[in-house]
Amino acid sequence: MESTFKEMRDGESVLDLSPKANVAGGVEDVYGEDRATEDQLVTPWTISIASGYSLLRDPHHNKGLAFTEKERDAHYLRGLLPPAVATQELQEKKLMESLRKYEVPLQRYMAMMDLQERNERLFYKLLVDNVEELLPVVYTPTVGEACQKYGSIFRRPQGLYISLKEKGKILEVLKNWPEKSIQVIVVTDGERILGLGDLGCQGMGIPVGKLALYTALGGLRPSSCLPITIDVGTNNEQLLQNEFYIGLRQKRATGKEYTDLLHEFMCAVKQNYGEKVLVQFEDFANHNAFELLAKYGTSHLVFNDDIQGTASVVLSGVVAALKLVGGTLPEHKFLFLGAGEAGTGIAELIALEISKQTKTPVEETRKKIWLVDSKGLIVSSRKESLQHFKKPWAHEHEPVKELIDAVKAIKPTVLIGSSGVGKTFTKEVVEAMASINEKPIILALSNPTSQSECTAEEAYKWSEGRAIFASGSPFDPVEYNGKIFVPGQANNAYIFPGLGLGLIISGAIRVHDDMLLAASEALAGQVSQENFDKGLIYPPFSNIRKISAHIAANVAAKAYELGVATRLPRPENLVKHAESCMYSPIYRNYR
Ligand SMILES: NC(=O)C1=CN([C@@H]2O[C@H](COP(=O)(O)OP(=O)(O)OC[C@H]3O[C@@H](n4cnc5c(N)ncnc54)[C@H](OP(=O)(O)O)[C@@H]3O)[C@@H](O)[C@H]2O)C=CC1
Ligand SMILES: CC(=O)C(=O)O
Ligand SMILES: [Mg+2]
Secondary structure, eight states, rough: OOOEEEOOOTTTTTTOSBBBOOOTOOOOOSTTTBBOOOHHHSOOOOOOEEEEHHHHHHTTTOOOOOOHHHHHHHOOOTTTTTTTTOOHHHHHHHHHHHHHOOOOOOHHHHHHHHHHOHHHHHHHHHHHHHHHHHHHHSSTTTTHHHTTHHHHHHSOSEEEEEEEGGOOOOHHHHHHHHOOOEEEEEESSSSSSTTTTOEEEEEEEEHHHHHHHHHHHOOGGGGEEEEEEOOOOOOOOHHHHTTTTOOOSSSSOOOHHHHHHOOOOOHHHHHOOOTTTTEEEEEHHHHHHHHHHHHHHHTTEEEEEIIIHHHHHHHHHHHHHHHHSSOOOGOOOOOEESSSSHHHHHHHHHHHHHHHTTTTOOHHHHEEEEETTTEEBBBGGGGGSSSSTTTTGGSSOOOOOHHHHHHHHHHOOEEOOSOOOOOOOHHHHHHHHHHOOOSOOEEEOOSSGGGGGSSSHHHHHHHHTTTTEEEESSSEEEEEEEEEEOOOOGGGGGGGHHHHHHHHHHTTTSHHHHHHOOOOOHHTTOOOHHHHTTSSSSSGGHHHHEEEEEEEHHHHHHHHTTTOOOOOOOOOOHHHHHHHHHOOSSOOOOO
């Protein structure tokens, strides 16, 4: 059965620039943030959606026990629900209580995914209101375990799967997706999922999780977000042998077969959604990631979260840390363990910022930054055999094999872990940093928690409480010598939701490095004295929607300044505008 009813829906309206809806025809504008396009201002929203039993099974519109008596009458729900009517707040309380009873994180993840499938608004209400508690459930570290076990826990498909079988038909596949006005795509090919390696098709947990954050943290509409996994096979033998594996059972396609499929995908995306859809590359292996970004960066609105988002968040953390450790950015010296996407991406953005501050060529400012890969310190004698993204970091120095020797030789003030290998910041390494620096900055970025270069407790204990520490996955506060130390989370989740929102509200058609710097500056500007007093270099995630609005505003302002914004005229107050565009998960009233 189908009924026609009017609601103020989070349709194509949210990110349009038209004035607030005051729609004739009685649509209930109960929530201030609802917006409407100009068309809708003329024609009242009247949409036909399922009613009765099907309405209860439609996650976009289902409200469970929160359907009012009137709604139960109007939409054929009588008898399909028990008599009690609950508020969204009561539903939220009940769900949080039951989530907290699960002892196994993966059970919490599955409960959250079930909720997303059952009642989307309630899912986002929980996530927005309990972000610090639920981020580790829907995101790192638990999403890592979920991807590893994705086949076993698979119930209903989420997102779009594009495999080699769909070669030549990708446009048709995109058209199968039920939502038409897509604004952000997060796509992976599953080859480097967090620090867990090649998880093939099971990497889908990552685009799904990242896009949940786009909505909860950045206010993008759920219906405008599309998670995609491109399946070209996997080289993970364990998965290939696993009877529950959900992907293609073959080794990864490479070379022309791979690039042709990706090219067909990128062309189909532009053809189907236009040039203003943001494509976020996520967790590709570095041998493809840099090339894809370079190849499509000039023709599409693309962003690589691991290279660019991470760079922006880490630069922000380091700039904020200067308030605690003193000195200017150009006065600091950086050493990385890991010279891949994250490591070289961060290094390049720091070098760019120093270059802007000192008006020195970036070739010069790079000399303050050193990287160690699996073969040791990157030095000029290795230049010939290095991958292209490492070459700019091959400075004059004698070969050094071990990290500890590199720390002693380079004497960095900032040590950044981006290797994907856990426990590599040993006691000796942290002690060496603490002997060189009064307040060493130590960032263990690798995810999930098992791959963190060291724990928060180790960083504080081994540095005798002097380290300024942050990590990619969250750690609890640590008590050391009677003092509580609160570690921050240096994760690109601070940046991509706000950056994406800024690109969308300005209608940007390209991503530019200056936007990453603008995002970074906005984030650093949100760290309060109270945060600094606790040793934090990032603001708490509980303020993330406000933080995202500031990031979005800075990014949009840069887009207008660079002439790549297409939404005109430019709103005067971009922060307010960003806030007013954000999706609210509060239930709508139906009539
Ligand atoms: N906190 C955050 O927001 C983010 C965290 N990350 C995390 O960073 C990690 C790396 O990601 P990414 O840069 O994309 O991965 P890449 O594969 O691109 O790079 C990994 C780098 O680490 C080096 N490496 C591997 N093993 C060792 C070792 N034992 N000793 C020294 N170096 C080693 C590799 O060396 P070689 O080149 O010689 O193989 C390579 O240079 C992952 O765990 C990921 O989860 C990534 C993005 C964001
Ligand atoms: C956080 C993230 O993007 C990663 O670990 O890959
Ligand atoms: Mg990533």
